[in-house]
Amino acid sequence: MKLIKTAFASVAFSLLATPAMAEQPMDHSKMDHSAHADMVVEPNTDADPAASAQTVTAKVNGLVCDFCAQAVRKVFKKQEAVESVNVDLDTGEIVLGLKAGATLDDETIGKLIRKSGYSLVSIDRGEGA
Amino acid sequence: MSFLSRAAPFAACLTWAAFAPMAEARPVSYPGGWTIMQVNNGDSSSLHAHYSPTASDSIGFYxxxxxxxxxxxxxxxxxxxxxxxxGPSSQANTYLKLGVGQADPFGDASAELSGFAGFAADWETRRWFASYEARATDYAGNKSVRHSGRVGVAPYIGDYGDLHTWLMLQVDNHPEGDEPVTTTPLVRFFKGVQMVELGYTLETEELLANWIIRF
Structure with a gap:
């Protein structure tokens, strides 16, 4: 009986939670968007960082899972100066693409990374700095 | 029973839990993040929806x-x-969990002020996982303590946004239970903002099914 209750509760919740799947990150470079043009998705790659006016690469400790990557993306995406946020779990790096004419100083980057719950190791500014 | 007389053993349980040996999934999100967690096993089914005002706190409905x-x-x-x-390729955490509310016993008994306290710890790399949680509950005067530990390994390492898979073994200790010690092999699927766990408890032949969604 408990098994049935457990299975029922899980299935019921799954149905209720299905809309939240619309937010799951995807690698759009490998996908055909024509079939789900109405979906709201949040890809890791918002835009080509090289196309941004300036890129900043932050080396961060503690990035071990997708929840971690999502945390830093959410926090940095709220910044007016930030055009794109790309997280590389392999290297533990966050690549920020800044908008034309925008700046984001090291102190602010460090503060935002700590606010996300992680630790800043170093900051490397691209050629456009 | 007065609140104070109930609070004393509750505080003792909290103290015990805080000093117990090392837990479970992360109950705190990023600032402004919402999380829905649902846990189902043979003993119980629970829903926890919480909001994190900071990266160190969360509060919500349980x-x-x-x-x-x-x-x-x-x-x-x-x-x-x-x-x-x-760490450069790892993260470890310790958490305190506190709950207060109303417990309604099945049957005719009336509802009572109740609560729980828990201490949790975890360590994780992209390949390995270990956690421990101690949880003391006082539900309508029925006090109990549980311990739960997990180890896990990821058979492959995926990039952000990929489907991540973990193979885990959970061991639970519930001294007051019919089966004081149970073992549950489970598989965890993790993709983007969603995590699903499916397992089977060997001793009680019951299903484990957990969900976490973060947004």
């Missing part, structure tokens, strides 16, 4: 229907990240 103790708990849960260690 409801549990517990068939092992014949009680329904509904209340508020506060989670606090006590300490985080961020």
């Amino acid at each position: 409801a549990e229907r517990n068939w092992a103790e014949d009680v329904q708990f509904t209340g508020l849960q506060y989670n606090r990240l006590l300490k985080r260690w961020n």
